[in-house]
Amino acid sequence: MSHKSEKEQQFIAIIESNRQVIYKVCYMYASDDDHFKDLYQEVLINLWRGIDRFRGDAQLSTWIYRTSINTCVTYYRRNHKHDEMLSLEGVSVVDNDDGTRLQQIKEMYRLISRLDRMEKAIILLWLDEKSYDEISEITGLSRNNVASRLRRIKIKLQHFSEE
Numbered sequence: 280m281s282h283k284s285e286k287e288q289q290f291i292a293i294i295e296s297n298r299q300v301i302y303k304v305c306y307m308y309a310s311d312d313d314h315f316k317d318l319y320q321e322v323l324i325n326l327w328r329g330i331d332r333f334r335g336d337a338q339l340s341t342w343i344y345r346t347s348i349n350t351c352v353t354y355y356r357r358n359h360k361h362d363e364m365l366s367l368e369g370v371s372v373v374d375n376d377d378g379t380r381l382q383q384i385k386e387m388y389r390l391i392s393r394l395d396r397m398e399k400a401i402i403l404l405w406l407d408e409k410s411y412d413e414i415s416e417i418t419g420l421s422r423n424n425v426a427s428r429l430r431r432i433k434i435k436l437q438h439f440s441e442e
Contacts, residue, residue, distance in 0.1 A: 297343045304347035307399045308355055322350045344417045348400045390439045398432050405429055
């Protein structure tokens with residue numbers, strides 16, 4: 280019988296407490312359930328590989344967001360998924376508590392799926408109630424750039440919803 284090392288136990292605890300963050304990021308870049316699972320595994324692998332290098336310069340959640348977004352964008356580029364739209368039909372992460380809420384979430388993700396990768400990352404972080412400063416730290420953009428891009432993204436999403 281093998282016992283998990285202290286590092287493994289800490290990693291599992293970190294993943295458990297940040298599972299929703301990782302799900303959200305992977306969900307934004309997934310084209311179907313299998314793709315979601317692949318992205319999720321890639322993120323976990325990169326988090327495991329990078330956990331020893333995490334120095335605490337940023338909050339742990341910021342590092343997890345940044346690693347998750349970078350992993351998904353890299354995976355997306357590497358596997359040439361540029362033209363695929365997000366399909367929510369096969370992805371089982373959304374908790375189906377009632378039909379109306381699920382339909383609203385599907386519509387929101389459908390509209391967001393039309394954005395480019397950086398716009399997706401910015402709006403995802405904003406929807407997760409991250410401050411402009413936190414979004415700036417995660418994305419590497421200046422605070423003013425985040426603010427102006429977020430304004431343009433909101434206008435773009437409004438335009439998409441009126442089409």
